[in-house]
Amino acid sequence: MALTETTSGTADREAADLLTVSGLVKHFPIRKGVLQRQVAAVQAVDGLDFAVRQGETLSLVGESGCGKSTTGRLLTRLEEPTAGTITFEGRDISHLSEGQMRPLRRDIQMIFQDPYSSLNPRHTVGKIVGAPYRLQGVEPEGGVKKAVQAQLELVGLNPEHYNRYPHEFSGGQRQRIGIARTLALKPKLIVADEPVSALDVSIQAQVVNLLEDLQEELDLTYVFIAHDLSVVRHVSDRVAVMYLGKIVEIADRESLYSFPMHPYTVALMSAVPVPDTRRRTQRERIRLQGDVPSPINPPPACRFHTRCWKAQEVCRTEEPALVQLRRGHRVACHFPENLPLASPEA
Amino acid sequence: MTITTDERTHWSTPGAGPFLQVKDLQVHFPTDDGVVKSVDGLSFSVERGKTLGIVGESGSGKSVTSMSVMGLHKAGAAKISGQILLDGQDLVAASREEVRQLRGKRMAMIFQDPLSAMHPYYSVGNQIIEAYRVHNDVSKKQARAHAIEMLDRVGIPEPHSRVDSYPHQYSGGMRQRAMIAMALSCDPDLLIADEPTTALDVTVQAQILDLIRDLQKEFNSAVILITHDLGVVAELADHILVMYAGRGAEYGSAEQIFNDPEHPYTWGLLGSMPRMDRDRTERLMPIKGTPPSLINVPVGCAFSPRCAFEANTGGRARTERPELLDAGQAHLVACHLPQAQRLQIWRDEIAPKL
Numbered sequence: 247m248a249l250t251e252t253t254s255g256t257a258d259r260e261a262a263d264l265l266t267v268s269g270l271v272k273h274f275p276i277r278k279g280v281l282q283r284q285v286a287a288v289q290a291v292d293g294l295d296f297a298v299r300q301g302e303t304l305s306l307v308g309e310s311g312c313g314k315s316t317t318g319r320l321l322t323r324l325e326e327p328t329a330g331t332i333t334f335e336g337r338d339i340s341h342l343s344e345g346q347m348r349p350l351r352r353d354i355q356m357i358f359q360d361p362y363s364s365l366n367p368r369h370t371v372g373k374i375v376g377a378p379y380r381l382q383g384v385e386p387e388g389g390v391k392k393a394v395q396a397q398l399e400l401v402g403l404n405p406e407h408y409n410r411y412p413h414e415f416s417g418g419q420r421q422r423i424g425i426a427r428t429l430a431l432k433p434k435l436i437v438a439d440e441p442v443s444a445l446d447v448s449i450q451a452q453v454v455n456l457l458e459d460l461q462e463e464l465d466l467t468y469v470f471i472a473h474d475l476s477v478v479r480h481v482s483d484r485v486a487v488m489y490l491g492k493i494v495e496i497a498d499r500e501s502l503y504s505f506p507m508h509p510y511t512v513a514l515m516s517a518v519p520v521p522d523t524r525r526r527t528q529r530e531r532i533r534l535q536g537d538v539p540s541p542i543n544p545p546p547a548c549r550f551h552t553r554c555w556k557a558q559e560v561c562r563t564e565e566p567a568l569v570q571l572r573r574g575h576r577v578a579c580h581f582p583e584n585l586p587l588a589s590p591e592a
Numbered sequence: 593m594t595i596t597t598d599e600r601t602h603w604s605t606p607g608a609g610p611f612l613q614v615k616d617l618q619v620h621f622p623t624d625d626g627v628v629k630s631v632d633g634l635s636f637s638v639e640r641g642k643t644l645g646i647v648g649e650s651g652s653g654k655s656v657t658s659m660s661v662m663g664l665h666k667a668g669a670a671k672i673s674g675q676i677l678l679d680g681q682d683l684v685a686a687s688r689e690e691v692r693q694l695r696g697k698r699m700a701m702i703f704q705d706p707l708s709a710m711h712p713y714y715s716v717g718n719q720i721i722e723a724y725r726v727h728n729d730v731s732k733k734q735a736r737a738h739a740i741e742m743l744d745r746v747g748i749p750e751p752h753s754r755v756d757s758y759p760h761q762y763s764g765g766m767r768q769r770a771m772i773a774m775a776l777s778c779d780p781d782l783l784i785a786d787e788p789t790t791a792l793d794v795t796v797q798a799q800i801l802d803l804i805r806d807l808q809k810e811f812n813s814a815v816i817l818i819t820h821d822l823g824v825v826a827e828l829a830d831h832i833l834v835m836y837a838g839r840g841a842e843y844g845s846a847e848q849i850f851n852d853p854e855h856p857y858t859w860g861l862l863g864s865m866p867r868m869d870r871d872r873t874e875r876l877m878p879i880k881g882t883p884p885s886l887i888n889v890p891v892g893c894a895f896s897p898r899c900a901f902e903a904n905t906g907g908r909a910r911t912e913r914p915e916l917l918d919a920g921q922a923h924l925v926a927c928h929l930p931q932a933q934r935l936q937i938w939r940d941e942i943a944p945k946l
Contacts, residue, residue, distance in 0.1 A: 451878030480866035519823030
């Protein structure tokens with residue numbers, strides 16, 4: 247395959263951080279009146295700190311409005327952060343201009359949720375997948391057409407479909423076209439924003455498997471944004487749970503799913519419907535009351551306290567810090583669940 | 593056969609048998625490219641107080657079926673034949689006006705997207721009041737009191753003030769509650785919920801599923817739950833119908849479908865979804881290929897081009913359409929594989945990998 251040369255030379259810095267984020271904030275101003283004065287701000291992302299390690303899959307999960315998609319768009323610099331820094335391979339990219347950012351787009355790519363609106367309906371598949379070469383001024387070996395056909399084959403599409411248009415493909419195939427385009431320039435980091443949620447279950451599994459195969463083959467690093475906790479458990483190495491613009495819990499997959507500590511994570515997991523009728527009667531579900539509050543005017547201190555069954559006075563006055571309570575497991579809560587016993591695990 | 597106005601409704605014995613019975617339903621849409629056979633020979637029934645879950649992927653005909661039951665297909669656009677018996681009354685042969693009388697009162701529907709299913713120009717209260725007054729001879733004041741009571745029942749906070757709010761002022765979960773309140777305002781005997789939680793977040797989805805379950809107990813209505821999410825049907829359904837390309841592939845009790853499924857498509861669905869309740873598997877087992885076009889449904893078994901066990905049928909799957917037949921204990925399967933082989937494949941090859 248045409249992409250084998252990229253996979254060498256990365257083994258020596260396996261656990262290194264590819265991307266680090268500190269104090270990341272994005273507020274969208276709300277303007278009113280003739281003078282367009284700012285009256286408020288949607289606090290979409292409000293102070294994130296995390297790192298993405300080389301070769302891993304980090305998932306961001308949360309309900310709608312928690313800021314996970316905005317975070318994805320900040321990482322790929324489709325949005326300008328209000329504050330904080332984003333460091334990619336040791337270089338601060340938080341406020342690079344569009345022109346300065348362009349060479350980096352080879353390394354940081356994005357897969358979008360909706361395969362119907364993210365492909366230009368008037369371009370052929372060949373033109374869509376070949377666009378990155380054209381924009382970056384790259385002349386692949388053997389010509390663009392050959393490279394595009396290799397990409398199509400890599401994602402499981404027929405290379406002869408080079409001259410077809412997106413409407414001739416099903417949703418799952420379109421998502422594969424989007425993935426082929428993403429992979430064209432051999433990126434290091436891929437931000438996948440809900441890449442499978444618009445697809446049917448049987449197709450969803452095909453695309454999840456494809457993403458896993460590609461990661462192994464091309465040594466990719468993923469930031470996977472999703473709301474489906476079962477899919478997230480399947481694909482990720484580490485998971486960050488977000489609520490109203492903040493990370494409430496970040497941990498290794500096993501640790502998070504076996505010992506969820508933040509009450510919100512516990513509630514989220516208990517709410518996932520399980521395809522097993524025997525569970526229906528047995529399990530106890532935590533019912534969260536109400537909806538997620540508005541990010542324009544989020545609750546003070548711990549943002550989850552309005553819906554939390556463990557909330558006490560301190561939750562309303564003092565914001566809990568994201569602290570490590572278990573190896574590789576950080577939680578922002580005054581009263582975490584599933585605390586490890588006095589002696590830490592082996 | 594199309595719905596015509598001059599055909600008289602024929603009543604059989606009401607109250608006897610299942611509340612809703614669909615017999616050999618066919619819904620075909622003639623288009624420029626050919627006839628789209630959205631539903632092609634579907635039979636099922638639902639009893640009062642029971643929930644039937646209809647599962648399938650997009651294009652399997654599940655929504656088209658529910659729209660036919662509600663009589664919501666545009667006259668002329670769809671060619672409907674077969675029988676839909678609601679408490680003994682055939683809805684396919686009934687006039688539009690007769691179906692209109694039943695709609696809202698005896699059967700009601702909850703749609704997937706509450707924002708587009710509600711009228712943005714009228715307040716939520718007005719929309720419930722309108723539906724209630726069409727079917728009940730009451731004053732506006734009484735109807736308003738009823739609307740407030742319904743909103744309270746489905747868990748809308750401060751129903752007295754919320755009744756005058758407009759749909760856009762509600763959150764997604766509250767809009768879905770309001771639509772449930774509207775659907776239940778006339779105390780229908782049959783409630784069809786078409787992907788009622790697909791647009792909602794998990795924590796809100798759990799609230800709505802609990803609500804539907806509680807209300808069903810209270811009203812003892814028959815519920816049809818249409819969804820693509822096997823987890824959701826496992827929460828609510830008593831019986832499950834798995835649909836593929838406009839036909840039933842497998843029908844059984846929820847226990848039969850989840851613990852002893854016999855159709856390869858059902859196996860595929862179960863293998864495709866990552867599960868929270870089991871150890872993490874290294875790989876998902878997707879169904880190969882894509883669902884067929886409904887204009888050119890494969891000859892024989894519609895699932896055969898994607899089926900891993902098609903070769904075991906000795907070519908029958910490619911030539912003969914399998915019927916939905918009883919495999920024992922009211923478990924219906926449409927598959928050419930011999931039953932002993934099906935049971936063995938499930939036990940030895942599929943179940944251990946899930």
